[in-house]
Amino acid sequence: GAVVSQHPSWVICKSGTSVKIECRSLDFQATTMFWYRQFPKQSLMLMATSNEGSKATYEQGVEKDKFLINHASLTLSTLTVTSAHPEDSSFYICSATSPETQYFGPGTRLLVL
Amino acid sequence: GENVEQHPSTLSVQEGDSAVIKCTYSDSASNYFPWYKQELGKRPQLIIDIRSNVGEKKDQRIAVTLNKTAKHFSLHITETQPEDSAVYFCAASRSGGYNKLIFGAGTRLAVHP
Numbered sequence: 151g152a153v154v155s156q157h158p159s160w161v162i163c164k165s166g167t168s169v170k171i172e173c174r175s176l177d178f179q180a181t182t183m184f185w186y187r188q189f190p191k192q193s194l195m196l197m198a199t200s201n202e203g204s205k206a207t208y209e210q211g212v213e214k215d216k217f218l219i220n221h222a223s224l225t226l227s228t229l230t231v232t233s234a235h236p237e238d239s240s241f242y243i244c245s246a247t248s249p250e251t252q253y254f255g256p257g258t259r260l261l262v263l
Numbered sequence: 264g265e266n267v268e269q270h271p272s273t274l275s276v277q278e279g280d281s282a283v284i285k286c287t288y289s290d291s292a293s294n295y296f297p298w299y300k301q302e303l304g305k306r307p308q309l310i311i312d313i314r315s316n317v318g319e320k321k322d323q324r325i326a327v328t329l330n331k332t333a334k335h336f337s338l339h340i341t342e343t344q345p346e347d348s349a350v351y352f353c354a355a356s357r358s359g360g361y362n363k364l365i366f367g368a369g370t371r372l373a374v375h376p
Contacts, residue, residue: 251309254307
């Protein structure tokens with residue numbers, strides 16, 4: 151089946167720093183990738199839709215200047231959390247799409263101190 | 264806006280019993296309904312999905328039913344086993360993989376030996 155990787159798997163950073171998370175589709179090309187955030191004991195909340203070669207589409211309430219998304223190739227999308235604060239601590243999960251379904255990455259756990 | 268409601272939020276069953284989780288969606292244009300199983304700290308794993316042109320789909324101990332008129336779909340797990348214990352999410356989207364998934368709030372299933 152399709153494989154999606156994320157890097158890093160976990161990161162701890164100081165408040166005010168920026169963190170970049172990579173999402174890669176390893177064995178297929180994905181024109182569309184999605185970024186989700188999941189707080190403990192909650193559901194996955196869609197943050198944005200990442201389209202290769204164009205600007206990301208952000209969901210209502212998600213600050214595009216704080217969560218920078220770049221989808222530079224058909225196998226890589228990056229999410230940069232700028233000026234991270236403790237309330238940004240969460241589990242960030244990406245997915246890559248095929249015509250049939252979405253394949254999820256393993257997630258990145260971010261802790262902002 | 265688009266919304267998926269999921270019930271119950273928690274479900275406790277004895278090993279060997281059946282478990283049923285129900286979801287209702289609001290977007291009448293939705294035509295793809297996947298179910299995911301998520302273990303603690305892991306990525307969501309697709310366990311079964313159904314499209315709007317069928318009313319029921321079965322895969323061994325797991326089955327999903329869809330009632331488009333009522334905008335209602337359900338997950339049925341028979342002969343439950345302790346390893347079925349996890350959080351289950353339903354989701355809905357307008358088509359296959361390229362459109363965003365709207366997730367339900369999740370059901371925490373506990374199967375007791």
